[in-house]
Amino acid sequence: MSFAAVVPLGGYAGWTFLTRTLESQKTAFADSPQQLSDKEYFAANIAGVKTAEHLVGDYRLLSVALGAFGLDDDLQNRFFIRKVLEDGTSSADALSNKLSDKSYKALSEAFGFGEGIPPRTGLTGFADEIFSAYTERQFEISVGEKNEDFRLALNVERELAAIASGELSDDGKWYSVMGSAPLRSVFETALGLPESFSSLDIEDQLQTFRDKATTAFGSGDVSQFADPDRMEKLVRTFLLRAELSDMSTGLSSGSIALTLLSGAVS
Known part of the structure; x- marks a missing residue:
């Protein structure tokens, strides 16, 4: 049985309940059979991925890669994602640098294809880094299935905190x-x-x-x-x-x- 977030109430009272039980719910989600299976597959196979073509050709790996950056809806846009990855980010003409949604740039930076050096997929800790981000966002999706406002609130706490403390x-x-x-x-x-x-x-x-x-x-x-x-x-x-x-x-x-x-x- 798949994990279902526990959100018994709406409004601010429901949000208070969610935040109080957040860590235990996240742990239960991470330990669910589907998450454990996806984590095992990603950890066993991502180091062998050396090209963007290889990544977009593996549905399960690509699902995790895109999900880690909130780009789940692009799972079928493989040519587009391959272009984003192969262009890298160092050139001003790179596709990800022209897109208003900087999630694509973050994706391209994380994997490191198209930069003329070995990609980051083989680095120690890379699989854990990406899958941790994937788990976080997939949990938010599970919450959103019960209450989309709560999903947005969880997202803003994570994403805005990073922007606010950044160097821009x-x-x-x-x-x-x-x-x-x-x-x-x-x-x-x-x-x-x-x-x-x-x-x-x-x-x-x-x-x-x-x-x-x-x-x-x-x-x-x-x-x-x-x-x-x-x-x-x-x-x-x-x-x-x-x-x-x-x-x-x-x-x-x-x-x-x-x-x-x-x-x-x-």
Whole structure:
């Protein structure tokens, strides 16, 4: 029987339950028969993969490789993924450098094909590194099958923390947020931005994100979310707003404001 995340409640109460049981649920997921089988296969075979062609030709290996970077939907786009891998990342003309979703660049960097040197697949610890990332994201998918908002919240805690503590300029960090569909969704919901927001000029979007974040969290810098308290406030605000959007439209604006304020104080 496949693993199923335990998410008995929705809303912020459900999120509190999930975070309280997170480590035990992750352990149960990692120990599930399918995960153990995939881990054994990946560890036994990935070191022998020396080309992008070889990787995309092995469905099970490619599933783990793409899943580790949140690119599961590209499993059938083998020609495209092979091109991303074979181009590497060192050239400005490399395909991954031209794509707004930097998950492709991260994938290409991780495997190291197309760089004129042996790929990273044979390095000690490589299999564990990739499979650990795969397990993390697959667990999030399992949670998302029960509650997609919780999946987004888990993703933002992992992905945004890395961006916030990174060495990019603040503009670069915001562009990384804006280029990630899950992170953008969390921020747009938490900051109360309309669906039409993404049609604005990119520089106007950047300034709006910065201004709204300043109002909501006290700073317009992405770096603030390296602070666990700021991260928790972002996640809480996102979940409360997402929950309200799913509720009856009969709520008055006053009731919505009171709910948000109550969540902010709790």
